[in-house]
Amino acid sequence: MRLEIGRINITDIQLGNETSVQNGVLTVDATSLIAKLKEDDRIKDIKIDIAKPGDKVRIIPVKDVIEPRVKISGGNNGFPGVTAKPAQCGEGRTHVLYGAAIVTVGDIVGFQEGVIDMWGEGAKWTPFSQTYNLTVDINVIDGLDPHTHEETVRLAGLRAAEFVGQAGKDLTPDEVLTYEMDSIFEETNKYPNLPKVLYAEMMITQGLLHDTYIYGVNAQTILPALLHANEELDGAVISGNCVAACDKITTYQHQNNSAILDLYAQHGKEINFMGCIMIPEHTTLSGKMRASDYTRKLVKMLGADAVVVSEEGYGNPDSDLLIICKKCEHEGVKTVLITDECAGRDGMSQPLADTAAEAVAVVSGGNVSHVVTLPPADKVIGNAEAIAVLAGGWEGALLEDGSLQCELNAVIGATSEIGYHNVTCRAY
């Protein structure tokens, strides 16, 4: 399977009368975009805005972040199985508006959405302070049930990314990255002496605002599934997930999964990277046992020497993470885990909800309860008051001067458990 990602570098963003990229400046025709999104008659209003790195702008409450892309050859444009007809992801050429992002801001369904600050203290804690963001604030018609409301907002974000991505269709990319891997047997013949490594990606699959979709299939319903390393990088996986903002995997982070990219970079050098196991995180013990058994079986069937396991969320999924670790280690498969910590606001608490002696190699994405104070913004896109009911916020978190005091919990991507960000914890 061979995938070419053509990067068109975006260095500025503006609203205008057409949707195009010229000399790195992305222009978006907001009127046409709104008309396109309102084809979904469940949508009442759309507000479009922009937020650039360094602007004193706060975006809240954020639902998802999506990278605008367009398919040039192979597969189908958009997100197959969700916004497009089913097709194979991970082949052909995809153009990416690299440096741009669609950020959906929605009326709250539940309690879990996040904050992006584009400048200052807050900017350090989220990778999406570095992207040129087009914000899409979505209001739905009255009377939608919560599940339909969530779906409407989710699809609107994906469609907006497709709409904007079209601007890259006829352009020559600034850079083309090639991701190519043959069958596991062929790769193993090529690199007989390299250790065989799998990536096991846990996904939150626990109901409204806590779901992940693979080719449109709600991952709640799957047994752990094997993907080629290219598929997720090419739109096969999307987030329907607004668990605590700090460690949910946004669609953007699926499209650019850093664990896959960093393993890929070592393929043929230090390791033989064989692919990704997508693992649902169930709420029931039987679900956890089934998913972990099935993961162990896939790891053994493929003859892996080592596996990197990443978590999504915290609390009960900590158990899934450690059960998978135990089962793999007992098979002699070396595991490295990526997780984050619930060590309390003072950092003095135990960091995980479960423990296992086998977990000897663990990367920490930081403490979700680390408290940060974010100075007042010149402009708030969305609703500043939302912090009172955000995971990681509290009543009174919005101070009188407009400062925001909150846990990293509320900051999108702060403690990423796919290792997308550069935060960690040290013992002090």
Add this chain to the structure above:
Amino acid sequence: MSDGFKVLYYVNQFFGQIGGEDKAGMKPEFHSEKIGPALGFEQLLKGEGQVVGTIICGDNYFNENKEESLEYILNLVKQEAPDVFVAGPAFNAGRYGVACAEISRAVAEELNIPVVTGMYIENPGLDTCKQVAYVVSTSDNAGGMRKALPAMANIAYKLGKGLEIGSPEEEGYIARGMRKTIIVEKRGSLRAVEMLIKRLKGEEFETEMPMPVFDVVEPALAIKDLSKATIALCTSGGIVPAGNPDRIQSASAQKWGKYDVSGRDALNAPDFYTTHGGYDPVYANEIPDRVAPLDILKELQKEGYIGNVYEFFYTTTGTGTSVSNAVKFGTEIGKELKEAGVDGVILTST
């Protein structure tokens, strides 16, 4: 020298140059001079701080008269009002270590004055104070004095000047058990791949998160006669009265709530809903009893299967709540229930 920050020093009878074991019964005394390690300590403060006095107490006296000694010493510290309090180093001396630890903890917690001490890693006093004081890691005997004092003085200097204290490795203190969130150069996935490659090559690697060790709680004895028992309902599923009157957080709870349900047969919508941010709330909001089943408990009470349902139900949010907060909530709620004569608890999670 009268400028700079003030340091008050604590030593035992031996380092206070009073005497050996025969003087271990001496009561605490305050000396306005710098005695023993306190003498050299001031010279290590870069001319920016002064040791304003030395408290000396016998190890036996302290350990046999803890409350009285602590009260006396705390009063002295209050009077002198130092910017930094220093005790020891106690190396591996058991009684001296316990004295340094107890005093350090009291000064840090009760007077809110920063504290530096020094101990060998196996000193029995260590666990008492390492979370609230900076404990410099020392050798197991006084031969390590020349190494310990500069490290202690360096931390005291930073505390006195209000400077940030670095990591345990940089400063030489024993990790306090605090998980400090920091920004590093490499992203997490790259650190994971590097750790993996080291592991595969059999090279040394260091986990970023040593696994926690959990308490094991002994289960209570079985209830002999349920038909006479009072049962309380408790949940970490975030069910609260509409409006969430106590503002219990949707994640990372800092508090719990209790609500009178004696006049109710069920936790009906819309009077109750969930404030929990960690699960699909739709079904819980339709019928809150799905998470906290007061309805069933009341039915069981009517049938006579259980004696009584306790008048209050207790609630908090489990998601993202630290283990230390959970331990605190559990201890507080358990105490109330025990005092109220509750025999058993139905505790639901989500």
